[in-house]
Amino acid sequence: MSAVHAAAMTNPVIPGFHPDPTICRAGEDYYLACSSFAYFPGVPIFHSRDLVNWTQIGNALERPSQLRLPLTGSFSGGVYAPTLRHHDGRFWLITTNVDDGGTLLFTAKDPAGPWSDPIRVPGVTGIDPDLAWDDDGTCWCTYAGIRQVRLDPETGHTFGEPRRLWSGTPGALAPEGPRLYRIGGFWYLLIAEGGTERGHSVSVARGPSPRGPFEPCPANPILTHRGTDRPIQNTGHGDLVEGPDGSWWMVLLGVRPRGGTPGWHVLGRETFLAPVRWEDGWPVIGEVTPALDVPWPPHPVPAPPVRDDFDQEELHPRWLSLRNRHPEECTTAERPGWLTLHARGGSLEEPDVTFMGRRQQHLSCRTRTLVDPADGIGGLCVLQDERHHYEIEATGTEVRVTARVGSLHTTPATRVVAPGPVILRIDALANKGGGDARAEPDILELGVEDEDGAFTVLAMLDGRYLSTEVAGGFTGRVIGMYATAGTVRFDWLDYEPAD
Template sequence: MTTLYNPLINGFHPDPSVVRVSEEGQDVWYLATSSFEYLPGIPIHRSRDFETWELVGHVATRQGQLGVESVRTAGGAWAPTIRHRDGVFHLVITDAMGRGMLHFTATDPAGRWSDGELILKQDGSGSLDGIDPDIAWDDDGTVYITFSGLILDGPDAGTHLGIQQVAVDLDRHVALEEPRSVWSGSGGQFPEAPHLYAVDGRWYLMIAEGGTERGHAVSIARGDSPRGPFETAPQNPLVSARSTIRPVQNTGHGDLVIGPDHDWLCVLLGVRPRSMTRAFSALGRETFVTPVRWQDDGWPAIAPVLLNPRPGTRVEVSFAEDRPLDGEWIAVRATPGSLADLTSRPGALVLHGRGTTLDDPRPVFVGRRQEHLTNSVTVRIDVSAGIGGLAVRYDERFHVEVEAGGGAVTARAVVGDLVQEWSAPLSSDVLLLHIDSVKPEAEAGFARTSDVFRLGATVDRARVELAEVDGRFLSSETCESFTGRVIGVYARSGDVAVESWTAEGNDE
């Protein structure tokens, strides 16, 4: 029997979409998630048993595939749908505030993916206005793009038109009609994340509604045609954690798939808040999974999402010229390879500062997603020729860091417009920097925050604790971010050499 781990994919991996294919007579599942302003974009995970997942590639690995180089924060790659037809993988997504609504293809989901074609309006005047596109084929081969009609640009920016649909000429990537309104849920705000499925001769339209925060939910309707009309399920919402104390909150944005042993499953996003009132979600939106049961009346029933974390992990990274960075490394509006120099100093990753800080939209920063609620990262760093350090980033306005160079080591917390620093003299240019995310102490049996950052440095084998920072200031609720925590190394000026990276964590 399959063990359903939750989270299914740890850390900042929201808006999951999954497809099942047969490879050499064996079922294989591929899962895509959003990446926003980070590159490489749109990670693809693979599993052969729905328990163990590996990152096999990304859709956007080349400049220009996504227009994120200058996209504003929280823009970029929003909500993919991945499907497979006639030996080809199809992925549709909105590059929000970037290129627009895009269609990518590949014969191998590990890559290489196409450059991405804009899905144009009927008059060819530009991209379809909307987010969260789904792609589905009728029995006669008609291609339908169903999407959430949120307008992001122009004078009508912010207007929401509900769930819309067009038939599309996929050879020319042009809509064959004006967008039509279809079923938009049971009255919750922000109807989004539509997915169409043909099951036992009926078409089911599943959407998210209620917003991607505590009111998030999954609802469904059905009809005899992918065009509708659609009948609302009597038990909507099918799944939601709103007004509960469940350890997994914000559950929604689901995608259905047949899992191992032909059991139906729903992958969806959620968060893991900690504190007395389950108020603060340190890691942002993650991917979860829950069983689905088809009832006698033809409607699906989706079980509540249960928490079942994996064992803790330890990751040690060393650097070599002949071994490129693995796919877990990401950067902000740039590829890690364009920032990380593995050739100028053997055994080190060198970052060349250019005067930017983490307050800037394009910092010299490469990092990895924080995957565990309790987490420690240590780097060995040489700042004899520059200034830089180790940081946890949500975005330009919310980050904490330990920075060394210029004769000092400094812990810094940036929370919106508030900045606080703690400094100590630095006696050596080669040192260890530490950022630990630890479980908060309970008061009268209740924790009052998500976690606590401990920021420190080890110089000449003596560890100096520089500061403690309340972790709630880097949670999705405080930052109001679509992303999550990314821990990485950065350079402000000169050359900063990172000699090793060690991360370990668990979810206790």
């Protein structure tokens, strides 16, 4: 394998907070979607030609009419576990908005969008809905439980009472994330179970029809890393896809814990890829490792820019806001070449805070921004949720570092600065392994940078407190810009991986 080839074959294939992946193929093109929870826009959509190199081409839910997220909801509310399918010349996406009436179905001719307004499916009352069509065109929706009901996807109407298909492995926690496929002479029912933490796993059953009866695989679970010291943990919530060459693959979620015991993962649940082979009519999942080998040349895609100068009226689809995004409060039109944020909420703890960020996708990275606080207060933050975040903010004559960890709220450092724009910087420095069993997963350095690039660190903070193991919930770190008073403008943001 050449050096270029080897460099392209890395796991996770979509790093950072991209959980619950679902995949489909149309011709030689693969499309993938993920959960987005309380972030707006929702459900990122990716494209690939080789399953390894992915480009975000949009977000399925980018209009308020598609995605309603109340201010009273938590970061781990909102949009859960979609399923993406290509059928009869259209793309179909079904998901659950737990804060807005449950199951929603969307369609598009082009997965890059635009996607339709939602078709509501009140007859599906559980999370993690799946879509599958049998030979006569009947559509079946299977969801966490594991339950199934016949569905008219054009109207959202369901027929009859849902029936339980299979309860999964006896004693296993939380059978969910079902995927139903017709492969050869069988219908296969793939599920996640064991919870989405260290006990996560994938099991499978098969039957003669989409309604079963289903016979469990004797080798269940067919995928789990529980009880191991592998660098990738929490493996589960898989989706199968067949390549044009007849090979089979699984996308799944996993995490990369760092530091000492018990290990902390800070990027959230990420999207990984694993090979699949078939033995005696059952799928066998290959190793989920940091390095991949695929039997075809890669199709490299341009690396995403590390810097956004906010010169375009439309924001790149990678940018996220919390619950909604009001154009009058988050705009590049007001001051050309700058992102202008007008404050709503007065702190990052408030649900209506004005925020725009991007997922942290590398264990070590550097993020910088040039901020003009003008008559406002705002800055750069690392956000796990409203109760777990670190930030460095400018007030016009002062820069200060603040930290919120649960009920603890502190300001460990301040510095007087000259009025006007200032460069704020946050470096995430991953623990390289070894040392004390209580070692942190990473250190976050927050400070200011001068015109010559010299970095003055004002605070060094333990990264474990911005991890899922501490904060709980389903989201990962997002790094971004915010305003908590008045008007704050940002000339650029530069995110550079340092792994």
